[in-house]
Amino acid sequence: MREFFQNIIVILGVIFIWQSLIFAQDHSTKLTNQLPAEEDKHQDKQKVIRLFNGKNLDGWYTFIRSNGKGIKNDDTDKIFSVKDGLICVSGAKYGCITTNEIYENYILEVEYKVGEHSYGSRKDKAFDSGILIHSNGKDGGYDNVWMKSIEIQVIEGGSGDFYVVSQTKDENFSITTTVDPKSYDKKGSGIFSPNGIETTVFTPANPIRRIGVDQLKKTDVARFRNINEIEKPHGEWNLIKIIANNDKINVYLNGQLVNKAKNVKPKKGKIQIQSEGAEFFYKRIDLIPLK
Numbered sequence: 358m359r360e361f362f363q364n365i366i367v368i369l370g371v372i373f374i375w376q377s378l379i380f381a382q383d384h385s386t387k388l389t390n391q392l393p394a395e396e397d398k399h400q401d402k403q404k405v406i407r408l409f410n411g412k413n414l415d416g417w418y419t420f421i422r423s424n425g426k427g428i429k430n431d432d433t434d435k436i437f438s439v440k441d442g443l444i445c446v447s448g449a450k451y452g453c454i455t456t457n458e459i460y461e462n463y464i465l466e467v468e469y470k471v472g473e474h475s476y477g478s479r480k481d482k483a484f485d486s487g488i489l490i491h492s493n494g495k496d497g498g499y500d501n502v503w504m505k506s507i508e509i510q511v512i513e514g515g516s517g518d519f520y521v522v523s524q525t526k527d528e529n530f531s532i533t534t535t536v537d538p539k540s541y542d543k544k545g546s547g548i549f550s551p552n553g554i555e556t557t558v559f560t561p562a563n564p565i566r567r568i569g570v571d572q573l574k575k576t577d578v579a580r581f582r583n584i585n586e587i588e589k590p591h592g593e594w595n596l597i598k599i600i601a602n603n604d605k606i607n608v609y610l611n612g613q614l615v616n617k618a619k620n621v622k623p624k625k626g627k628i629q630i631q632s633e634g635a636e637f638f639y640k641r642i643d644l645i646p647l648k
Contacts, residue, residue, distance in 0.1 A: 404645070404646050405643055405644070405645050406643065406644040406645070406646070407642075407643055408456060408628070408642040408643065408644055409444055409639065409640075409641065409642040411439075411442045412439065412442075413439050414437065414439060414444070414454060416456060416457055416458070417454040417455060417456055417457065418430050418454065418455055418457065419431070419432040419436070419437055419452060419453070419454055419455075420452055420453050420454075420455060420496045420497060420502070420503075421434070421436055421450050421451075421452035421632075422450060422451045422452055422497070422500075422501055422502040423450060425501060426501060427452075427496060427497030427501045427502055429496055432452070434447075434449060434450060435447065436448075436449060436450050436452050436632050437452070437454050437630075437632065442640065443638045443639065443640050444630070444638065444639040444640075444642075445636075445638055446472075446486060446630070446631075446632045446636065446637040446638070446639070447474070447632065447636055448472070448474065448475060448476055448479070448484075448486075448632050448633065448634050448635040448636045448637065449476050449632075450632060451502045451631075451632060451633055451634065452502060452631075452632045453489070453502070453503055453629040453630060453631050453632065454629065454630050455492065455496065455504065455627050455628070455629045456627045456628045456629075457627075458627070459625055459626055459627055460490075460601075460625065460626070460627070460628060460644060461601070461624060461625030461626075462601065462602055462603065462625075462646065462647040463600075463601055463644050463645060463646050463647055464598060464599070464600050464601075464644070464645040464647065465488070465490065465597075465598070465599040465600075465601065465628070465642070465643070465644050465645075466596065466597075466598050466599075466641065466642075466643045466644075466645070467488055467596070467597045467598075467599070467639065467641065467642050467643075468594050468595065468596050468597075468639065468640050468641040468642075469486070469511060469594070469595055469597070469637055469638065469639045469640075470589075470592065470593060470594045470595065470637070470638050470640075471484045471513060471591055471592070471635070471636075471637060472484065472635065472636025472637055472638060473636055474635070474636040475579065475634055475635040475636070476634050476635070477634055478634065479633065479634025479635055480634075481578070481579050482577050482578060482579060482634075483512050483513040483514055483515070483576065483577045483578060483579060483581050484512065484513050484579065484635035484636070484637065485510075485511070485512045485513075485631075485633045485634060485635050486511040486512065486630070486631045486632070486633055486635065486637040487508045487509065487510050487511050487512070487520075487629075487630075487631040487633065488508070488509045488511060488597065488599065488628070488629075488630060488631075489503060489504070489506035489507070489508045489509075489522060489628065489629035489630075489631065490506060490507055490508075490509065490599065490601060490606075490626065490628050491506055491507045491601070491621065491623045491624065491625060491626035492504040492505065492506035492626040492627040492628065492629050493505055493506070493529075493530075493623055493626045493627075499522050499523060499524055500524065503522055503629060503631065504522075504626075504627065504629060505522055505523045505527065505530050506522045506530075506626065506629060507519070507520075507521060507522070507530070507532060507606065507618075507621060508520040508521070508522050508561075508631075509597065509599055509606075509608055509616075510564075510567075511597070511631075511637065513579065513580060513581050513582075513588070513591075514570065514571075514576045514581035514582060514583055514586070514588070515566065515567065515570055515576060516567070516588055516595065516597060516610055517567035517568075517587075517597065517608045517610045517615040517616050518564050518565065518566050518567050518570075518616070519532055519534070519549075519558075519564060519565040519567075519606075519608075519616055519618060520561045520564050520565075521558055521559055521560055521561065521563075522561060523559060523560055523561075524560065525560065526559040526560060527559065528559075528622070529622055529623060530559065530622055530623065531557055531558065531559045531620070531621075531622050532557070532558060532565070532606070532618035532619075532620070532621050532622075533555065533556070533557040533618065533619050533620040533621075534549060534555070534556060534565050534616070534617060534618045534619065535549070535550055535551060535552065535553040535554060535555050535556070536548055536549060536550055536553045536554055536556055536565065537549075537550040537553045537554075538550075538553060538554050539572070540566070540572050541553075541554050541556070544562070544563050545557065545558040545563040546558070546562075546563045546564055546565065546566075547565065547566065548565075548566040548567070548568070548570060548572060549565055549566065549567060549568055549615070549616045549617065550568075551617070557620070565616065565618070567587075567608070567610065567615035567616045568587075568613075568614070568615045568616065569583055569585055569586070569587045569613075569615060570583055571583045571584055587610050587611055587613055587615065588610065588611070589611065594640065595610065595611055596609075596610075596611055596612070597609070597610055598610075601621075601624075602647055603624060604619060604620055604621045604622070604624050605617070605618065605619050605621060606618045606621055628644075630642070
């Protein structure tokens with residue numbers, strides 16, 4: 358009889374473990390698929406625009422700062438190149454590639470990974486790049502290198518941060534969001550929190566950090582990782598998904614919502630990929646129009 362009950366206990370234990378594994382798998386799937394149903398319903402999956410064709414930089418132009426002056430379509434140092442199906446960003450000079458076209462109301466999916474080399478003032482600091490959307494005005498309008506725009510940061514330990522790329526306050530370039538009261542610095546900066554203090558920012562001096570950053574740590578160091586890091590380990594591919602819908606922007610990093618903004622100005626523009634002192638690789642840049 359004792360052996361019978363022991364066998365029953367073993368069987369029940371196996372069933373419990375099996376059900377736990379199924380629950381964990383389902384829960385994991387839900388965590389990595391957090392695109393809101395309303396936004397998912399309105400994307401036009403039949404019209405995916407491959408902004409990077411895997412072969413060359415058709416559809417883009419380069420703008421590289423050299424000796425303090427920005428130069429269009431003269432990338433003799435190959436700051437941007439295509440090799441083995443990847444956009445290789447050397448980082449040796451500041452610059453960008455910019456789309457020829459203007460875009461609005463879309464989902465932008467970008468896969469990237471961090472490289473091995475950094476340069477100049479960014480040497481030994483967190484490897485830094487960026488995705489600049491809603492870019493308007495003249496090339497080099499910001500610091501003779503980038504167009505005024507809304508930046509979704511691509512940087513070790515801070516991918517998904519918001520920056521408004523405008524050297525001075527310009528009512529035509531701003532975002533509004535909510536930040537954790539504990540992180541709020543009274544200038545507008547802070548860590549995004551859905552139920553936090555509302556703030557509007559106009560310049561890069563007031564970044565909106567993404568969910569998951571370590572508030573009290575020195576983050577601008579090479580290979581920095583937060584305690585509960587959302588980014589993949591160095592050398593692995595990350596996925597940033599940007600949903601730009603009318604005057605709102607939602608940012609997902611590796612399947613997790615990490616930042617949101619509303620009352621975004623402007624609401625459309627070109628898209629730029631930055632070179633900012635560090636090596637990066639981009640293998641997919643897809644734009645899915647919203648219906």
